[in-house]
Amino acid sequence: MTDLSAPAPQTAPQTTRPRAQGRGFPVVSVAxxxxxxxxxxxxxxxxxxxxxxxxxxxxxxxxFYRLTDDGFQWGEIAIGLVKTLQLSTIAFVLATVIGLVVALLRMSGLVVGTAVAIGFLEFIRNMPILVLLYLFYYVLGPVFGFDRFTASILCLAVFHGALISEILRAGIQAVAPGQWEAAKSIGMSTTQAYRYIVLPQSVRFMLPPMTGEVVHLVKSSAIVSVIAVAELTTIGRNIISDTYMSFEVWFTIAAVYMVVTLILSIGVSWLENKYAVDH
Incomplete structure (x- = not known):
């Protein structure tokens, strides 16, 4: 017999995850x-x-490409696109490292570390990126032997590293304080807590703003054309000087940038949905 006095089993409440709401975002962006x-x-x-x-x-x-007697050959715009992606990738990796170091210094609690981090941030954030590029190429370049490509990478890495440091700091501080306490209670050092507990959890908080920063960096890479680095924008200017096809070339260059940034946005939106924060 069934005991009618026994309490009915409770089912877990259904929660709506934000990731389901964000799936249409790439379509809206494309439109x-x-x-x-x-x-x-x-x-x-x-x-x-x-x-x-x-x-x-x-x-x-x-x-973009041409077929000659020697076979298939990539065109100037395709070569410039590869150079832009190479420049942006190296700069982003270096900027992430710089940003992480600056963020950890600012949160270290050390007077000197905090002062150095804040001084770096205020100096970089209040300087136009074009002036910073000239500083790296025309001032530091002759001193340290930087070529155009190296100066461009360092300029983009330092400029965006300052911005990324704030993203990383906000993501780390978004992790619940209880996670720190749990890590300390099992004997973890601060370094181990960052490596195994805090940073892996903070990734989901960092993904949305980091998406925008990646796209921002790719677009910022066009600034290096002023020192004649052979990337996409420089290639476009060279083609125009030879052919006078201003409209066709700039529309094409703009379309290439748009395709790259859309692919990045859609890809990272998928990651955001996969690692969405549950409320």
Missing amino acids: LYALIIGGIIWGAYAGAQSMGYNWQWYRMPQY
């Missing part, structure tokens, strides 16, 4: 990008038509 770019293209086309501009889109594919 918004397409709408904006479509408006820009229409405005430029109308303006070019009023100027009597001679469109030469048929010449653009050769700057």
Whole structure:
């Protein structure tokens, strides 16, 4: 017989995870990008038509690839894109290391460490990136023997390292204080607590702002064209100086940047959904 006086079993409450809400974000982003770019293209086309501009889109594919008697060869824009991605990747890795060091110094509780971190942040955040680039290339370059590419990497890494340090600091501080107490209670040192407990949990808090910082860095890499680093923007300027196809080249360069940033945004949005913070 069934005991009617026994309490009914309780089922766990159903919780709604934020990750399910964010799945449509890439689609919305793509639609918004397409709408904006479509408006820009229409405005430029109308303006070019009023100027009597001679469109030469048929010449653009050769700057991505060409088939010659020697076989398949990459074009200038494809080579510039690879250089941009290489520059951005190295700079981002170095910026993350710099940002982590600065964030840990600021949270160390040491007077000297905190002062150095705050001084670094205030100096970098209040300096235009173009001025910082000139400082690395024209001032520090001759002293330490930096070439254009090295100076560009260091400039981007230092500038974005200052921004990333604040992202990392906020992510670390978002971890519940109880996690620190638990780590100390089982005999972990501060380094071990950071490595095994705090940093792995803080990743989910850092992903959204780090996404924006990656995209920001890729776009910022175009600034190195002022010192003639052979990346995507510099290649575009060189093509224009040879062909005078300003509209076609800049539209193409803009489209390439857009595709790269969209791929990054969609990829990291997937990671955000996978490691979403449950409330």
